Amino acid sequence: MRESIIMKIHYGTALGAVALVAVHILMRLSQKFSDSLQYQNVLANYHFLPYALMLEVILVLLSVHGFNGLRVILLELKQGATYERAINYGSIAAMAILIAYGSRTILMAGMGIS
Amino acid sequence: MAERVANREGIKGMANPTRYGLERVAYWLQRISGLGLLAYLIGHIYETSTILNGKIAWNNMLSLTETPGGHLVLVLVIGMCVFHTGNGIRLMISEGGKGVGKPGQPEYPYRASSLNSKQRLCIWVSIALAALAMMYGAGVLFGD
Numbered sequence: 561m562r563e564s565i566i567m568k569i570h571y572g573t574a575l576g577a578v579a580l581v582a583v584h585i586l587m588r589l590s591q592k593f594s595d596s597l598q599y600q601n602v603l604a605n606y607h608f609l610p611y612a613l614m615l616e617v618i619l620v621l622l623s624v625h626g627f628n629g630l631r632v633i634l635l636e637l638k639q640g641a642t643y644e645r646a647i648n649y650g651s652i653a654a655m656a657i658l659i660a661y662g663s664r665t666i667l668m669a670g671m672g673i674s
Numbered sequence: 675m676a677e678r679v680a681n682r683e684g685i686k687g688m689a690n691p692t693r694y695g696l697e698r699v700a701y702w703l704q705r706i707s708g709l710g711l712l713a714y715l716i717g718h719i720y721e722t723s724t725i726l727n728g729k730i731a732w733n734n735m736l737s738l739t740e741t742p743g744g745h746l747v748l749v750l751v752i753g754m755c756v757f758h759t760g761n762g763i764r765l766m767i768s769e770g771g772k773g774v775g776k777p778g779q780p781e782y783p784y785r786a787s788s789l790n791s792k793q794r795l796c797i798w799v800s801i802a803l804a805a806l807a808m809m810y811g812a813g814v815l816f817g818d
Contacts, residue, residue, distance in 0.1 A: 571766050578759050593814055597736060599729045626712040633705055637688060665723040
């Protein structure tokens, strides 16, 4: 994929994440912060489908943005065909692992499996 | 050849925020805050996954994070998040060619038109917003 397209994705994921993370934080502030972290309250968040879907979207947006940012930093540091290929595929793998692990939590908590 | 080797500072060069003015400091802060936020994201996803192990495991995790130290980390995360967002939006607009001035002949004293007052103001505003958000966050977290 062309770097210009990757950077557009980078900026798009950033703007999307800013909007949704703001909603995520405001949900924490809708009640006393420590109360919002109580077991039943957090579980209720996962059981509320629109919120769980929003968490999944945030997870994807931030993982893509974060690991692409790390990839850019690492490619700025050093260049070379093998190195660049390793960084590119490594970033995609790390991104996929984080998304899979986070999705597992959202899915299992949402369905009440624990 | 010796000059080429001397110029290859690698990670030490990248980690040095000095020598090139405020834009270099902003570049450095953008990268540091980005890495910090990625580390927090990974930690946060691991932290929230403990809810699958039941109430006791969740409360044990909270006893680790709901401490003055944990709150201090959160305040730092708020600051990194706000600066990264503000400065990131500045970079997006600059990359679109807005607010970077017009290219021209290099004339003494060689002031780069891209390092203009608008850009500097945006960097300072990002830093100020981050500081304000950190103060608000500290008020919420430590005021609980």
